[in-house]
Amino acid sequence: MSTATVHEHVDVPQPPQHGRPGGYLRRASILTGLVGGIGLALVVYWVGSLWLVPWGTTNAVTNLQVGADALWAATFAGWVIGFMAGIGAFAGPIRWALGRDLTHADAEYLAGRDQGKWRYWRYTTDHKVVGVQYLVMTLILFGVGGFLAMLIRTELGVTWAEVFSPDFYNSIIGTHGIVMIIAMIIAITGPLGNFVVPIMIGARDMAFPRLNALSFWLLFAAVPPLIASLFMGGIRDGWSVYQPLSAQAPTGGVGYQITIITFAISTGIASVNLITTTVKMRARGMTWNRVPVFAIGIIASSVMGLIWFPMFQYSQIMSLSDRMISTSFFNPLGGGSVWLYENLFWLLGHPEVYVIVVPATAALMEIVVVFMRKPLFSYKIAVAGFAGIVGISSIVWVHHMYMTGWAPSTNYPFMLSTEMISIPFGFLVLVLLGTIWRGKAWARLPMLAVYAVIWNKVVGGITGVYLSDTPVDQYMHGSMFVVAHFHFMLMGAGLFGAMAAISFWFPKMTARTFDERIGSIGFWTAFIGFQVTFFSMFVAGLQGQPRRVLQFDGAFNVSNWISTIGAYVIGIGMLIFLAAIIVSWRRGPAAPANPWGSKSLEWQVETPVPLENFPVLPVVTSDPYDYGVPDPYEVKEPAEAEDAKVGAP
Amino acid sequence: MSTTDDRPSADADGPEEPTNRPVPADHFREWVSRPYVRRIIVITVVLTLVIIPMAWLTLHFMNLSGAPASPIMSEIEKTMFVFTVVSAPLMAITLAILLYSIFGWGRVSGDKPPMQESPAIRGNRTATILWISVTSVLAFFLVVWGMIELATISAYSYGATPASDQPNSQKPLVVNVTGQQWVWTFEYPDYQGVTSATLVVPKDRPIYFNVTSKDVVHNFWAVEMGIKIDANPGAVTNTGVTPTKLGTFNIRCAELCGLHHAYMETSMKVVKPDEFDSWIREMGGRRTA
Ligand SMILES: [Cu+2]
Numbered sequence A: 001m002s003t004a005t006v007h008e009h010v011d012v013p014q015p016p017q018h019g020r021p022g023g024y025l026r027r028a029s030i031l032t033g034l035v036g037g038i039g040l041a042l043v044v045y046w047v048g049s050l051w052l053v054p055w056g057t058t059n060a061v062t063n064l065q066v067g068a069d070a071l072w073a074a075t076f077a078g079w080v081i082g083f084m085a086g087i088g089a090f091a092g093p094i095r096w097a098l099g100r101d102l103t104h105a106d107a108e109y110l111a112g113r114d115q116g117k118w119r120y121w122r123y124t125t126d127h128k129v130v131g132v133q134y135l136v137m138t139l140i141l142f143g144v145g146g147f148l149a150m151l152i153r154t155e156l157g158v159t160w161a162e163v164f165s166p167d168f169y170n171s172i173i174g175t176h177g178i179v180m181i182i183a184m185i186i187a188i189t190g191p192l193g194n195f196v197v198p199i200m201i202g203a204r205d206m207a208f209p210r211l212n213a214l215s216f217w218l219l220f221a222a223v224p225p226l227i228a229s230l231f232m233g234g235i236r237d238g239w240s241v242y243q244p245l246s247a248q249a250p251t252g253g254v255g256y257q258i259t260i261i262t263f264a265i266s267t268g269i270a271s272v273n274l275i276t277t278t279v280k281m282r283a284r285g286m287t288w289n290r291v292p293v294f295a296i297g298i299i300a301s302s303v304m305g306l307i308w309f310p311m312f313q314y315s316q317i318m319s320l321s322d323r324m325i326s327t328s329f330f331n332p333l334g335g336g337s338v339w340l341y342e343n344l345f346w347l348l349g350h351p352e353v354y355v356i357v358v359p360a361t362a363a364l365m366e367i368v369v370v371f372m373r374k375p376l377f378s379y380k381i382a383v384a385g386f387a388g389i390v391g392i393s394s395i396v397w398v399h400h401m402y403m404t405g406w407a408p409s410t411n412y413p414f415m416l417s418t419e420m421i422s423i424p425f426g427f428l429v430l431v432l433l434g435t436i437w438r439g440k441a442w443a444r445l446p447m448l449a450v451y452a453v454i455w456n457k458v459v460g461g462i463t464g465v466y467l468s469d470t471p472v473d474q475y476m477h478g479s480m481f482v483v484a485h486f487h488f489m490l491m492g493a494g495l496f497g498a499m500a501a502i503s504f505w506f507p508k509m510t511a512r513t514f515d516e517r518i519g520s521i522g523f524w525t526a527f528i529g530f531q532v533t534f535f536s537m538f539v540a541g542l543q544g545q546p547r548r549v550l551q552f553d554g555a556f557n558v559s560n561w562i563s564t565i566g567a568y569v570i571g572i573g574m575l576i577f578l579a580a581i582i583v584s585w586r587r588g589p590a591a592p593a594n595p596w597g598s599k600s601l602e603w604q605v606e607t608p609v610p611l612e613n614f615p616v617l618p619v620v621t622s623d624p625y626d627y628g629v630p631d632p633y634e635v636k637e638p639a640e641a642e643d644a645k646v647g648a649p
Numbered sequence B: 001m002s003t004t005d006d007r008p009s010a011d012a013d014g015p016e017e018p019t020n021r022p023v024p025a026d027h028f029r030e031w032v033s034r035p036y037v038r039r040i041i042v043i044t045v046v047l048t049l050v051i052i053p054m055a056w057l058t059l060h061f062m063n064l065s066g067a068p069a070s071p072i073m074s075e076i077e078k079t080m081f082v083f084t085v086v087s088a089p090l091m092a093i094t095l096a097i098l099l100y101s102i103f104g105w106g107r108v109s110g111d112k113p114p115m116q117e118s119p120a121i122r123g124n125r126t127a128t129i130l131w132i133s134v135t136s137v138l139a140f141f142l143v144v145w146g147m148i149e150l151a152t153i154s155a156y157s158y159g160a161t162p163a164s165d166q167p168n169s170q171k172p173l174v175v176n177v178t179g180q181q182w183v184w185t186f187e188y189p190d191y192q193g194v195t196s197a198t199l200v201v202p203k204d205r206p207i208y209f210n211v212t213s214k215d216v217v218h219n220f221w222a223v224e225m226g227i228k229i230d231a232n233p234g235a236v237t238n239t240g241v242t243p244t245k246l247g248t249f250n251i252r253c254a255e256l257c258g259l260h261h262a263y264m265e266t267s268m269k270v271v272k273p274d275e276f277d278s279w280i281r282e283m284g285g286r287r288t289a
Helices: A030-055 A066-086 A091-097 A104-110 A116-121 A127-157 A166-187 A189-200 A209-230 A253-280 A293-325 A338-349 A351-372 A379-393 A397-404 A408-420 A422-436 A445-468 A470-476 A480-510 A516-543 A554-587 A638-647 B024-033 B035-051 B054-063 B071-103 B125-157 B273-282
Strands: B173-180 B183-188 B194-196 B199-202 B207-213 B218-222 B227-231 B237-241 B247-253 B265-271
Touching (some): A030 A066, A104 A209, A116 A127, A166 A189, A166 A351, A189 A351, A209 A253, A253 A293, A293 A351, A338 A351, A338 A397, A408 A422, A408 A445, A470 B125, B024 B035, B024 B125, B035 B071, B199 B273
Antiparallel strands (some): B207 B237, B218 B247
């Protein structure tokens, strides 16, 4: 890959500027955001409690005060809007509406030029800052979700008593579920999609830098309502918040809905941005067969998110409307349908698994080529695998509804489509195994992690094939077997894949060397704990333990004890891995620009990566997988064989 | 092993010097004759033989509580068995390649990127065609198997004669199942006024369930019978089973339904037909039809 990189400041001629630089956006930060958000929330609550509650009617089914739900939904919405206004998200559009645009100086200020660490606390448009912000947010969400997971396993391990009240237990399983889903959806696309992809394709930033900042801060604003709901009765209905159960939920339930509605907007914006960036901003010479496979995986994931997230969002808008203004989309007593909710929910609910697993798999491919010093086995098969998954993932959602009685005859075609998705999934495994084939592995943490993740992926994939079969699902649906299966996919493939990817790109993102010794101890401890926990959970499921229970038949005691011990081991491992991240980030030795000897563009720029990445945009002459020596087994004409022998080291 | 080099050399690992471009069949034969390919095949076969007993192990865990108690459950277990056996080679070959990569092709360590590069393999027609055709054939086999099984258990659910030697000419016993937070109620419309909190049914007679809910979505799961269907408010769903084993079995709610979801379970007693009749009399039931 040829990259003409000249590190000199280049003065770019500017178009005529409208208006003076400066103004509110130079004063906005997370602090003004908090002031705006809390301020507007208080105002809305005060005004609303004067007007909404006295007018509130009573919900016919649940006898709940509709007014209180509407009040809290408005208050949470006030928080989100106030926060976004306070942090300066609307400053650009308002100026534009007033006939003045951001000047070049403002754009550079927004990008965080010369602002040191403070730029991480602002509405900064630099894609690298947004990537780091996403990384920290991901770690915080995993911390919260992981802590709740420990509480769940504690309850399930203490088989002789209720540790928590059933209400609190139900709200921790619901909150654990949705926090982890959000964390997993952003875990790779957020930090690495934002930080790495633009550099990887030879761009100076994302296509829409301000939308990039918007997508992150919307995510940030979406989280507090979710946390607040824990203190307002909690999300007691699982992460799937099925109707009409969630209509009975305490007021905290609206926190979930505001969070999802906001998060869906954030995801949509981020997806559009990533897709547009990769389609339109690739360096000269980066034809579609030279785009790094990680960028393709991020596109595939973004396309699925973009198409299917709105379904989830609609389901929550309709739920909110059922709660607040007594519509009956999902309330059978008013002519609604619970199956409508289930369909809308699973239209995202299933593709979401691929939204998570596809970028994780693409990241593994980038890792394997570097550590095997081999080209990718087949770029075309990898892309065909991603395309197949994107296509088929949109027609499989009913396998979550085999047992709902909605339309039993559809079980046949959906069993077909669901089992067919294992074929493109197999393409991805083929590419990974083909790239490993006959390579001499450079045994570093990111590479060894790949072996672990492939194992998890295969276990998750095969148990998924069981569940895709309706007769087997008739036994397994709603049991712990399902829980173990999707943890193998989301955690085993997704989270462990993200850990591999973060340890790989850590030196570029933080300019520090990752402490592999501590990191490896953490990773392998967590991996062993993971196998113990979830294999034992498969057994509990086979024995017939339903999911989402806090007490159960004594027959399941042993497998639950083993799972709980395993879960504590995971917890310890994850804390050690987190310690490795924090210690390396604060005090690790400075990282060289290309510690892995990778040929991909992001490793050719200096570390720390300068603003706008490339002083002179690179020109690409091959794909980034140009490793390896001629294959000695490759059958050659005699003359060629002689050449190969001479050329081989 | 870390210094092993798979490039052909004087040692036995190398291929014979090729002199001209072989036809595809020769190419395949040459590929299979490579030492590492042979070893991986051996490891795969061994691992497959190790994994297949897992099929019995899964059934062992499923049967701990007395399953299978119906032909439907037997079919489900048969399907589980077949799926494990069919997936075993795929799991084995993946594991074999991973293990051979770590222990066979060797590793290098160190802080600097290794100077020695691996063979630049970009694609391999033989391996690709093999992989894609094997995974596709297996997937299609499982789909076809699943569809036949689904048709079979659906027929059993709706009163078809199970493939057992029991004569089965009676008309199905209808039971109306109602879920409500957090109890199950069983009503026998064939017998006036009989409702019960536990399900009591005669052996070897088809039972037909009308399932509904009074409040939220529940899921009626008769564990050892292998039947499961959502209990939805405002709708009736159906399932059915012919119990073929005497004993007391489990009914659990398999859909989160609020506060006491964990405790929403009851038992299902399968009794001899005459015991069932006397139970109905005890409950004060009279035949309505
Ligand atoms: Cu229930």
